[in-house]
Amino acid sequence: MLFFKRTQSRFFAEPIDLNLSRRALLHVGCACAAFSLMRPVAALAQSIPTPAAAPARPIHAKLDQAAKAIEAKMLEWRRDIHQHPELGNQEKRTAGIVAEHLKSLGYEVREGVATTGVVGVLKGEGGPGPVIAVRADMDALPVAEQVDLPFASKVKTRWNGEEVGVMHACGHDCHVAIQMAVAEIVAGMRKELRGTVKLIFQPAEEGLPIGETGGARVMVEQGVMADPKPDAVFGLHVSSAAPVGVVSYRPGPTMAGSDTFKIVVKGRQTHGAVPWGGVDPITIGATIVTTLQTIISRETDIQRNPAVVTIGIFKGGQRQNIISDSAELVGTLRTYSEPHRAQVKKRIGEIAENIARGMNGSAEVAWNEFAYPPLVNDVALVEKMAPTLARTSPKLFRLDHPASPSEDFSFFANVVPGLFFFVGIAAPDDKNAAPNHSPRFRVEEAGLMHGLRGMLHLVADYTGSGTD
CATH class of the missing domain: 3.40.630.10 (Zn peptidases)
Incomplete structure (x- = not known):
């Protein structure tokens, strides 16, 4: 508090x-x-x-x-x-x-x-x-x-x-x-x-x-x-x-308000020496992380509707020369009104899913139901x-x-x-x-x-x- x-x-x-x-x-x-x-x-x-x-x-x-x-x-x-x-x-x-x-x-x-x-x-x-x-x-x-x-x-x-x-x-x-x-x-x-x-x-x-x-x-x-x-x-x-x-x-x-979300990015496993043989979920995830910040910096009137989007966890892969099948991102969203909260949640889903799709992968966003308004x-x-x-x-x-x-x-x-x-x-x-x-x-x-x-x-x- x-x-x-x-x-x-x-x-x-x-x-x-x-x-x-x-x-x-x-x-x-x-x-x-x-x-x-x-x-x-x-x-x-x-x-x-x-x-x-x-x-x-x-x-x-x-x-x-x-x-x-x-x-x-x-x-x-x-x-x-x-x-x-x-x-x-x-x-x-x-x-x-x-x-x-x-x-x-x-x-x-x-x-x-x-x-x-x-x-x-x-x-x-x-x-x-x-x-x-x-x-x-x-x-x-x-x-x-x-x-x-x-x-x-x-x-x-x-x-x-x-x-x-x-x-x-x-x-x-x-x-x-x-x-x-x-x-x-x-x-x-x-x-x-x-x-x-x-x-x-x-x-x-x-x-x-x-x-x-x-x-x-x-x-x-x-x-x-x-x-x-x-x-x-x-x-x-x-x-x-x-x-x-x-x-x-x-x-x-x-x-x-406090919302927690998890993004699961799916790619296709391949050897790290031949990245063209698969789909890299870590690269997709990194693009999602940076692009999510534009919701605040380019889409939000922060004078009237301040908000925070933070990715605090980024997990993917287990070995330096293997491109994994998936990666996970966990983050928090802070907003001050219900309409803006709903809008930012919508955009997080759209950005994650569309970036992954455009990079030949997929992404699914899950919101923790135990959120605080x-x-x-x-x-x-x-x-x-x-x-x-x-x-x-x-x-x-x-x-x-x-x-x-x-x-x-x-x-x-x-x-x-x-x-x-x-x-x-x-x-x-x-x-x-x-x-x-x-x-x-x-x-x-x-x-x-x-x-x-x-x-x-x-x-x-x-x-x-x-x-x-």
Whole structure:
């Protein structure tokens, strides 16, 4: 997910699978937020003005007092979850803690959604109002922790048949703890709460091994965004690329859609000394690789529709003097709108197939069905709620362009209007904080309070709670 790297663009949105080249096409649509690909946050204040803070009401002071009172408990939750991380679809311990907490607060709780997901619903007693959904992801990464903390993870498990360390290297432990605190404070203000709050604790945002399904897509398929259907959905992500106190957002396209494709090129085997005796799939593949870039450089208005086509794997042949029968290319596509996404996918297929045909071979393009659509923040919702974030964060920045990594919050935001924002958790004096997904990822826990206050104020303002 998202993280603006303050010193240089080096944060990766998705876990990097070093074994992908020797395995079948994986479920690599996932991408935790990755903000390092954005401009340095400090520069944004000079380019895009932020909204004036919304006026405060008495309920906001109550929420802030409650947030301060629960901070120590929130940090205890975060540290416990950090010390006991679980990979996607394995979050049984975390889900159990969440479910028991929600039940103790009077929420209507549904467990086992998309394998390990938990949903809690609380109806307010302050009068009629909208249904608001808030989402937190729960899963960790197959990363061995290298941070010296008393609650550092020592957990090991298996991922795609290999033993790996497990670490909350992307801050999902923070997200769960923040949302558990939201749950408790909202329950405590139930008599003032208008409408209904639906808390979604999601598994498997970081992707899954071969053969497994899950995450936001499956939660939506299993009815999480219905009965009751939210009027809006909110989510946040912590980022080590921004210091504590910085909160940022963007209306419209915010994170790219992520598609993975494989191109199988078929030629005809021959001896390397007599290439005219066969059809070289590697030459065909190389031509496809270079020509695919013209989709972006010559066919796309990149001012209005930025996109990325990257071939990350090119496999073909086993010996220097044998031209093989086939070659494989695996790549990723990043786009910011569904129409452009469909158009680029169409052109990738046309170019690959026609080049291969013109060189006496053939090519077949297969798209991984476990893709993430673009994450698009609803413009009207953002403009309405940005003053709320301005009230809780004096260091609020409106991002001037979207990030190319992906986040499966997009599945929720495709059902109802969504707002996804970002919270800095790097130490203010750390100019080279390790990026999210790094084994050295470290959270300055004071940042969690900014996420908690922001989400609490969003709930109160969107539902109209605490008004006459």
